[in-house]
Amino acid sequence: MNKPPSVPEHFDAVVVGAGFAGLYMLYRLRELGLSVRAFDSAADVGGTWYWNRYPGARCDIPTTDYAYTFDPDLEKEWTWSEKYATQPEILDYLRLVADRHSLRSDIEFSAAVTSARWDEQEERWAITTSSGQEIRCRYYIMATGCLSMPKSSEIEGAGRFGGQVYFTSRWPHEGADFTGQRVAVIGTGSSGIQSIPLIARQASQLTVFQRTANFSIPAHNGPPSADRLKRLDEDRDEYRHAARWSRGGIPTDLTDVFGMTASEAVRRERFEAAWAQGELFGILNVFADQGFNPASNDIVATMIREKIRSTVKDPGTAEALSPKDHYFGTKRPCLDSGYFETFNLPHVRLVDLRTQPIVSITEEGIETADESFGFDAIVYATGFDAMTGALVAADITGRDGWSLKEKWAAGPSTYLGLMTAGFPNLFMLTAPGSPSVLSNMAVSIEQHVDWVAGCLKDMREAGFETIEPTALAESGWDQHVQDCAAITLYPTASSWYMGANVPGKPRVFLPYIGGVDAYRKACDDVVEQDYLGFRMTGPGRARCHDGVVRRMQPDVALVLELLATLGLPPMDTLSAADARALMAATAATRPPGPEVGEVMDGVIPVPAGDLPYRLYRPAGLPEGPHPLVVYFHGGGWVLGNLDSDDPLCRDLCARSGAVVVSVNYRHAPEDRYPAAALDAFAAVQWVDANAIELGGIPGQLAVAGWSAGANIAAVACQLARDAGGPHISGQLLICPVVDSDLTRPSYQDNGDGYILTTALMRWFWDHYADPADRGDPLAAPLRGNLEGLPPTCIVTADFDPLRDEGVAYARALEAAGVPARLTRARGHIHTSLTMVDVVISGAPVRAEIGEALRTFFPNAVPQEPVS
Numbered sequence: 001m002n003k004p005p006s007v008p009e010h011f012d013a014v015v016v017g018a019g020f021a022g023l024y025m026l027y028r029l030r031e032l033g034l035s036v037r038a039f040d041s042a043a044d045v046g047g048t049w050y051w052n053r054y055p056g057a058r059c060d061i062p063t064t065d066y067a068y069t070f071d072p073d074l075e076k077e078w079t080w081s082e083k084y085a086t087q088p089e090i091l092d093y094l095r096l097v098a099d100r101h102s103l104r105s106d107i108e109f110s111a112a113v114t115s116a117r118w119d120e121q122e123e124r125w126a127i128t129t130s131s132g133q134e135i136r137c138r139y140y141i142m143a144t145g146c147l148s149m150p151k152s153s154e155i156e157g158a159g160r161f162g163g164q165v166y167f168t169s170r171w172p173h174e175g176a177d178f179t180g181q182r183v184a185v186i187g188t189g190s191s192g193i194q195s196i197p198l199i200a201r202q203a204s205q206l207t208v209f210q211r212t213a214n215f216s217i218p219a220h221n222g223p224p225s226a227d228r229l230k231r232l233d234e235d236r237d238e239y240r241h242a243a244r245w246s247r248g249g250i251p252t253d254l255t256d257v258f259g260m261t262a263s264e265a266v267r268r269e270r271f272e273a274a275w276a277q278g279e280l281f282g283i284l285n286v287f288a289d290q291g292f293n294p295a296s297n298d299i300v301a302t303m304i305r306e307k308i309r310s311t312v313k314d315p316g317t318a319e320a321l322s323p324k325d326h327y328f329g330t331k332r333p334c335l336d337s338g339y340f341e342t343f344n345l346p347h348v349r350l351v352d353l354r355t356q357p358i359v360s361i362t363e364e365g366i367e368t369a370d371e372s373f374g375f376d377a378i379v380y381a382t383g384f385d386a387m388t389g390a391l392v393a394a395d396i397t398g399r400d401g402w403s404l405k406e407k408w409a410a411g412p413s414t415y416l417g418l419m420t421a422g423f424p425n426l427f428m429l430t431a432p433g434s435p436s437v438l439s440n441m442a443v444s445i446e447q448h449v450d451w452v453a454g455c456l457k458d459m460r461e462a463g464f465e466t467i468e469p470t471a472l473a474e475s476g477w478d479q480h481v482q483d484c485a486a487i488t489l490y491p492t493a494s495s496w497y498m499g500a501n502v503p504g505k506p507r508v509f510l511p512y513i514g515g516v517d518a519y520r521k522a523c524d525d526v527v528e529q530d531y532l533g534f535r536m537t538g539p540g541r542a543r544c545h546d547g548v549v550r551r552m553q554p555d556v557a558l559v560l561e562l563l564a565t566l567g568l569p570p571m572d573t574l575s576a577a578d579a580r581a582l583m584a585a586t587a588a589t590r591p592p593g594p595e596v597g598e599v600m601d602g603v604i605p606v607p608a609g610d611l612p613y614r615l616y617r618p619a620g621l622p623e624g625p626h627p628l629v630v631y632f633h634g635g636g637w638v639l640g641n642l643d644s645d646d647p648l649c650r651d652l653c654a655r656s657g658a659v660v661v662s663v664n665y666r667h668a669p670e671d672r673y674p675a676a677a678l679d680a681f682a683a684v685q686w687v688d689a690n691a692i693e694l695g696g697i698p699g700q701l702a703v704a705g706w707s708a709g710a711n712i713a714a715v716a717c718q719l720a721r722d723a724g725g726p727h728i729s730g731q732l733l734i735c736p737v738v739d740s741d742l743t744r745p746s747y748q749d750n751g752d753g754y755i756l757t758t759a760l761m762r763w764f765w766d767h768y769a770d771p772a773d774r775g776d777p778l779a780a781p782l783r784g785n786l787e788g789l790p791p792t793c794i795v796t797a798d799f800d801p802l803r804d805e806g807v808a809y810a811r812a813l814e815a816a817g818v819p820a821r822l823t824r825a826r827g828h829i830h831t832s833l834t835m836v837d838v839v840i841s842g843a844p845v846r847a848e849i850g851e852a853l854r855t856f857f858p859n860a861v862p863q864e865p866v867s
């Protein structure tokens with residue numbers, strides 16, 4: 001373009017990248033009246049679709065959906081020729097967009113941005129390009145792509161090969177002709193899987209070198225989906241709206257069929273329908289639980305492997321092509337057109353690098369541990385340094401001389417995947433922490449760009465010139481991104497989502513898996529709360545509403561959302577009988593909890609009558625005896641029974657290796673204070689006296705309880721101490737009621753909206769105890785003498801009205817010289833730890849609980865905890 005000027009040029013904004021994201025960003029910034037210069041190292045617009053010209057390159061999101069929506073006239077004028085368009089057609093589309101909006105005049109092509117430095121004095125970015133230009137701008141926007149930085153080859157001797165070398169991501173514009181050639185393709189990710197069938201048509205010999213077998217389903221390409229076209233024709237706005245508020249950026253009816261509970265016929269029917277549809281979000285939605293339940297995932301994976309075996313004739317090749325080292329979906333699945341069939345051709349061969357690794361590339365070809373191969377051409381389909389590669393490739397220096405590379409050395413950190421602290425006015429589109437590669441990126445990109453444009457507009461109107469996330473907001477978002485990933489199977493795979501394909505790259509789950517809808521809502525919430533977590537400054541002014549936008553565990557939030565849709569009456573408006581019936585009905589459909597060795601019911605004779613109990617014995621050897629845990633269920637002294645906490649008791653038993661004896665006690669209002677507490681103490685005495693008969697180790701007895709059950713467990717400990725026995729090795733109090741003061745801050749913070757409400761707690765107390773009795777240590781153990789009590793583990797949940805009294809009990813116990821361990825269930829509510837196999841994020845907390853229980857019994861026979 002122009003000769004480099006000797007003085008820096010000034011722009012309001014610089015955009016790097018002229019793909020889907022950069023083009024739309026440029027359009028929106030111009031619309032705001034800002035002066036903008038864009039750069040791309042490519043010679044034209046298109047980004048991904050400029051570079052990836054390999055044979056068979058196509059999108060894998062239906063073209064009805066993989067398109068801009070900001071230009072209604074373009075939507076009307078453009079028609080896609082195929083369900084999944086080829087690279088040339090998508091590139092034509094992006095060129096048309098650039099032409100329609102005259103975007104090229106503000107883009108400098110074949111120019112890479114090599115460095116960007118934040119000038120603290122000027123509050124401007126100082127940018128240099130590969131052509132030596134210097135630019136100053138206030139806003140610096142990296143639309144550099146998440147799959148734009150090819151991964152460098154790690155293979156020994158790669159430069160030595162004397163034949164033709166091709167990279168799928170840097171394919172020559174004139175194409176490649178493999179007619180009559182011996183060709184090697186290295187890599188079987190999406191690009192390999194798309195190109196291999198077409199290369200096989202020309203090559204005289206094709207050898208495919210596979211490191212990881214990948215799941216792929218047939219694309220069934222053809223004309224665009226009639227169903228989707230019909231829905232678009234009927235109501236385009238509604239369809240686009242549904243896409244924007246969908247999980248993946250495509251309108252999809254999320255199934256509520258769980259793989260584990262579906263019949264064989266339903267499983268097969270759902271799978272075959274998804275297979276026939278040939279859409280990624282369809283095959284990822286066969287079962288509601290396939291993304292987090294290994295057994296459910298395995299049903300889908302097994303059916304795909306069956307398809308591979310029935311397609312590929314050579315059993316050895318079929319076996320090697322069948323993915324077995326990762327759960328389906330945890331690496332990006334591929335859509336193919338005749339990929340597996342290609343291996344039935346006589347001139348196509350698969351080399352499994354797991355059994356026959358490449359030793360080096362030679363001048364003539366490739367040498368593996370067992371063989372030497374001669375080739376005329378080698379095609380590298382080895383993927384990308386995804387999501388972070390292009391961002392850290394440019395030398396970006398923020399405040400205090402800190403580079404982005406240094407900041408992200410241990411893994412990227414962003415707020416909303418859009419900005420990062422220490423780098424004011426630097427926006428990133430589809431960065432780590434955004435749904436990006438897990439979504440239809442056209443939808444995500446439009447959302448990101450709209451958000452950034454809206455933000456700049458709001459800043460201007462409010463007189464601000466810089467914006468930067470706070471450390472608190474950013475670490476909160478990073479945590480949320482990891483929390484969302486942790487409840488899925490995704491982090492278990494060595495995938496590029498985890499950075500695992502690039503040697504030395506930190507293993508961090510990069511994209512936001514909470515969904516396009518949840519992400520959009522979080523971004524909107526940030527704006528609504530005066531740009532929560534951002535600091536903005538302008539001439540003579542600054543504003544910062546600091547905070548964390550998502551503190552709740554994502555699966556807890558989903559449970560609350562689901563409950564809200566059921567429209568259940570508040571418990572505190574019901575009679576005790578109706579509340580019990582409602583609780584039993586909601587418990588009936590939940591998962592059963594883990595298997596244990598034995599479950600048996602019995603009764604405990606106490607002075608007031610027989611108390612039913614249920615005993616859970618750990619599975620496996622040694623058969624016992626085991627330590628004993630006497631457990632009391634929750635339910636505000638009014639609700640609950642042996643069934644209500646059954647999954648939790650199984651979980652405690654399996655994790656601790658102890659025999660758990662869950663005791664039902666008398667309930668209010670039929671039997672009011674102190675009946676429940678006295679029953680608890682009597683039950684502990686009986687279990688201690690009958691330890692041997694129950695399969696327990698005499699003297700190795702702990703008590704445990706949840707909520708009001710923890711209340712009577714705590715009281716039983718105080719009574720046992722006062723009575724001189726039985727000896728109690730430890731008490732586990734999960735979200736306990738230990739006081740009757742309903743004014744603590746946690747009641748203010750969490751008294752409404754998180755299942756256990758202040759109103760419900762009041763209802764429980766009213767049923768259980770007269771106001772005059774509520775301060776008595778038998779009702780409020782926090783107010784009793786705490787000296788000489790057994791070692792204690794207290795679990796509190798962030799969004800629990802009872803949180804602060806639990807903390808107060810732990811502190812008071814410590815002050816009284818009692819070893820007290822406080823476990824904080826981050827992002828949880830009062831009930832979520834009991835929701836075994838529903839609230840997956842509760843599992844690590846219950847693992848800590850199991851560990852705490854084991855420490856109560858140091859002399860017990862060691863038990864294998866469940867993993």
Ligand SMILES: Cc1cc2nc3c(=O)[nH]c(=O)nc-3n(C[C@H](O)[C@H](O)[C@H](O)COP(=O)(O)OP(=O)(O)OC[C@H]3O[C@@H](n4cnc5c(N)ncnc54)[C@H](O)[C@@H]3O)c2cc1C
Nearest residue numbers: 017019020021040041047048059060061112113144145441
């Ligand atoms: C083969 C392939 C198929 C895909 N199919 C789909 C699909 O079907 N659906 C889907 O949602 N997503 C798909 N993707 C993801 C795809 O990357 C996005 O959909 C989308 O095209 C990304 O647009 P972008 O503008 O963010 O980035 P890109 O299109 O990657 O553009 C980034 C641009 O920035 C330029 N750049 C980077 N760094 C610099 C620098 N320092 N200086 C100057 N220029 C720079 C690059 O040259 C590039 O042109 C696919 C990706 C690949 C590789």
